[in-house]
Amino acid sequence: MIRTILPLLLATVLACKEQPNNQSTEVIDLRATIASLNNQLIAAAKARDFAQVDNLYLNNAILLAEYNPLIAGKQDIEKYYTEMFKRQEVTDYQKETTELFDFGENILEIGDFKKSFNNAQQQEGKYFNVWQMSDAGTLHLKSESFGYYHPIDSPAALRVYLPEKMLTPRKTSLELEAYHALNENCVRDRDTEKLLTSYTNDAIYYPFADTKKAGIEVLTEHFTAYHAPPVKIDSIEIETFDFIPADDGIIQYSQFFVKWTVPGFSGTTEGTGQIYLKRQADNSLKMHRQLGMHVHNE
Structure with missing residues (x-):
């Protein structure tokens, strides 16, 4: 009987020890997935090509970009980035996730970024991304928000004037x-x-x-x-x-x-x-x- 029980106890102990590691792996995978998606955003900025990341944004995504009014919808987000890509020649772009809040369907990512350019002031700033998890297990940007840790010498260079339209609140509370x-x-x-x-x-x-x-x-x-x-x-x-x-x-x-x-x-x-x-x-x-x-x- 003792010989039968000991292997069972050992298996139970090992299973308990393995559980935290499995949980940690899930967190690491989420961070790794988001890091990979951020690398796609970085590559698109360097290539000055929004088409490379068009599939990452939901159609009703929201963009809060420093010095600009709230931008709603992927079409206007594309217009914003298309204009900014014409103005900025990115030579280096780094993003670092500092916090992740996993709410299941939605994940709030908070991080820092640094950007260098051939033709503009270097930028250091902060960003909030909300990623939405699809039923298929893929992540898409529900919202993107970013600002700077310092004053910008020429804020007009970061302002994009899109065709004016009345933004009505999507939800009220x-x-x-x-x-x-x-x-x-x-x-x-x-x-x-x-x-x-x-x-x-x-x-x-x-x-x-x-x-x-x-x-x-x-x-x-x-x-x-x-x-x-x-x-x-x-x-x-x-x-x-x-x-x-x-x-x-x-x-x-x-x-x-x-x-x-x-x-x-x-x-x-x-x-x-x-x-x-x-x-x-x-x-x-x-x-x-x-x-x-x-x-x-x-």
Whole structure:
């Protein structure tokens, strides 16, 4: 009997030991697959040929490119890249995935990139990609968002003027609108303390033309400085264009419009943003990852 039991116990122990390795392999395969797809995007940029990656984008994909309004649909995304490829001669392009959030049907990839050109300023920046898993097990871009870690000398060179069309929100959510109202009040009132309650303790914010701000302490320093005088917010409007339900929250795409005043001068700022809001134990939503960008207008 002992001789019979021992092999069974040994087999059970080995099976238990192998299980974590199988799980790790799944994660590594997902990272490897996304890395391969990113290499295709890099190759297309170097070749200046969108046709090489046309099959990676869903027809209703969304693009949030720094200095540009929100771009919706693969046809307009192709127009954007076709124009940018005419302007930019890429000599080196590197992408590195820093985080993956696997929600099953959708995967949020966050990463860093570096680009060098023959004819333009070198770029270092951040990106949020949402990949959608098909029934066949292939990944396609549901959305692509990117901004820069530094100011750009000539933002006009990165602005593509597509034929104007009215973008109507694809989805609306009363819950998200309530959070918009809260954040609008916080920004208008320059209320750092209340705004910080909208973030998780380990949140990471990627602001416009700046490095990432990780953790509530760093966010406190950032928003305290950001809300300091003499800027006065006259009005602010945030609207949701689309959102994707996730296992533990929501991925949201938004546009914002701000009117502001400083002594002797006033102006407007327009921008876009992508936020991963994470559901909390009390069922509330808090911002866990956030990317903010501005639109350049002549």
